[in-house]
Amino acid sequence: MSDRDIVLSRIRAATRPVSSRDTPSAASWLTFDDPAARFAEVLESVGGRAVAVAPAALTTGVEQLVRDVGADRVWFDVAQGGIEPPAVVAELQLYVARGGIAVAENAAVWVVPQTIRHREALLLAEHVALAVERRTIVHNMHEAYASIDAATAGFGFFISGPSKTADIEQALVIGAHGPRSLTVFVVT
Amino acid sequence: MSHGERADRFTADRARAAWHDAALWHVRERRDAAARSVPEWEALRDLAADIKARTLANLAGHLEAFERNATSRGAVVHWAADASAHNRIVLELLRARGATRVVKSKSMLTEECGLNPFLERHGLEIVDTDLGERIVQLRDEPPSHIVLPAIHLRKEEVGELFHAHLGTEAGLADPTLLTAAARVHLREKFLHAEAGITGVNFAIAETGGLVICTNEGNADLGTALPPLHIACMGIEKVVPSLADLAVFVRLLARSATGQPITAYTSHFHGPRPGGELHIVIVDNGRSDLLGRAEHARALACIRCGACLNTCPVYRRSGGHSYEAVIPGPIGSILAPVRDPERHRSLPYACTMCGSCTNVCPVKIDLHDQLLRLRTEIVTAGHLPGRRRASRLASLLLRSPALYAATGRVARRLGRLLPGLAKRIAAPWTSSRGLPDLPKKTFREQISSSEKDLSHR
């Protein structure tokens, strides 16, 4: 017998039917009067920063951020022909990408990198900025999973704040392996 | 050696033990605040427990669906009946591609299987990339906590370790600077890795996808750069659908560290373009646990660590005192169920306070199971002394006269020879005093006050 058959038959032999129990009825999930405000508040609490901008002001907002972090190696989430080796990507100071939906309860932004290069840049760049549309902010994770198509995305992740660790004496350090800052432009 | 004896080693350093206790209690308080921020928290826990129960009731079916869907998305699914089969599969995958430099993100399963030493014996370099895991790997010791692997160490010790291994300045003990040094060290490892191994937080039957949660972003870097991704999961990691996943994602980080969600929650459906994704599904004793009606619910565990953080014994005795892959309340169930002889002292380390059961996001009946385990261990004859003691106790308790006589003798001895009484109560008096024994027993007090009453 293959390990597959062994494991599955052992599981079948060990399984008991669940004694009939009432499935808890779906509670009413957490919602907010002003999801965008809640999103900004939670993002702040996890070490990120939300910046509300009008569509026309997005470019100036990004330019300001470039100056703020003093970046001269910046990439934008548009196809930029050619794939650089990771060592080059690792030199990036700022990476600006388009986010999908955002979640008010935990400041998570759904990001589906369009190319591999973009996926690693989201983690290797010193600073990351994401742009989301205000109207796409949902209240909670139940709504989030109902509105994204995680399966067909191939790879996608929720990003909530910059990378962090507290593995040395529980002292919070921002920028463990990934970016040291995360800015989310909330476009109204 | 028993849990108590190993705990003595940890508590010998009073300052460390006090710090450990306070640090973990703080994590527990953050968990409480996070739970309170969700009004439907208790309903979520009920729902999570229910999803797990229903999933376990058709586990084989869900795993087959997962395999089918993962395969149709281009992943390759492998099955391992035990730890050695798991290790062999991973080694063969790496060898076939000539990979010798491997990065790994946190996985308690690979810890359980002893994957690191196995691969090292075969000449491969395997680097744990979670900061805490890297620290304990460099120290050549197991993690002492399932979420905070290096919580037993002080920053000065990490400083010395990094000075020896990463060449940081002697005496440097600042967590920010030490983390920065580890970042540089691990970046190199990421950039040159030929394969990435990860654990799995959740596998989704309906879609064939995997979900991995980290704060550092190490699982993402470890899978975005090398061409080969090997994901190792226990059979219990499968959840039916993405809608079910939402429930667990809401509970996991809040229960673990009090964060609303981990910084990265990554969803892998199939390999990346041009890469390979291999998924190893491991049993290694889990199906036995599933067959144990009294303990099967322990399979619902999502490894959040909340029961460790809240446990008054874990906080004060440290993870290594359990000498089990998983310490704390859940580990005190998993280890003795697997090997009752070796881990027989663990269920007795419990105070039965029930705090673990109260915080568990999937509502495992932790302290009830620990109590049942004591009975099972004694019945199976793993603690002969205890069995004799309970026979003796039942003899005494059945005969009021014998009970009263023993009490009188014990009290007299206690007053005449306080040293002896202390020695008998030794484990209890190492850090607290023994109260003075009253002159009269409760029954004597009652009967004399009854006499007083009747005189009046």
Ligand code: SF4
């Ligand atoms: S038993 Fe419950 S509280 Fe403990 S680690 Fe598992 S899920 Fe968390």
